[in-house]
Amino acid sequence: LALRINDFLTGLFLGIGIKVVDFKIEFGRLFEGEMMRIVLADEISPDSCRLWDINTNEKLDKDRFRRDMGGLVDAYQEVARRLGILFENDTGKPTGPTLVKS
Template sequence: MKNRRRIYEGKAKILYEGPEPGTLIQFFKDDATAFNKKKHEVVDGKGVLNNRISEHIFNHLNRMGIPTHFIRRLNMREQLIKEVEIIPLEVVVRNVAAGSLSKRLGIEEGTVLPRSIIEFYYKADALDDPMVSEEHITAFGWASPQEIDDIMALAIRVNDFLSGLFLGVGIQLVDFKIECGRLFEGDMMRIVVADEISPDSCRLWDVAT
């Protein structure tokens, strides 16, 4: 890894230059953070598990025709991905009231929502990732109205798949986060699911408890 050019390092992953143009290598760290790095510890093996789980989920999404940046897993901690232009938004899909939603709206935690709710948060650690509206997103040029529609459509499809996947093993998908990016292929551009989908980005409850 010392001879590879580091492109970016985040809280849980490192991106390195890939072997071919338009590719990157995504390395999963063992760091566990919360509240935008206000809480931090290292959990041995966490990166290995997240890499394998994310690989499993992204492989399913690709086979279902849901576009992602994932190409293949390289080893226990790394995967080969397509280089995308990340849209600076965290896309949160909520199925059950919990966490900040319960606090903001006074809804009892555990209440099943009448329908899945999509929320957007601007990716800015210094601002604690504030919640933003579609008006904010288009006004500040983070994404176009069409891109927002594409992101929401992807989020709903991912939610449908993940809900069924986890329910099959007795787990309720309370909420989860995805990130999306612009994948440029020649003269064409499309929105794809990027980053990772793992226990780090999902709130999961045991159905039996």
């Protein structure tokens, strides 16, 4: 399951010009009657991943805070903008992912 999550996240972020350096995830057990499934039970965010711009290696994650680099909010907003989940248009709706060609 972890390898599938890695493949998915790597592809998702590469498509928007961000390299996934590493990430932390937690799993949980979900019981449904007699059946038990292992599920991802964690957030995926710049707090739980190290994310670098693919062209500049600029850090777009919590390392900005840890290393007192400043620009934490701007970096998180850039990730959200590229993912298309930051409201940037007049419609008040997400724009969708922005493909970045390197």
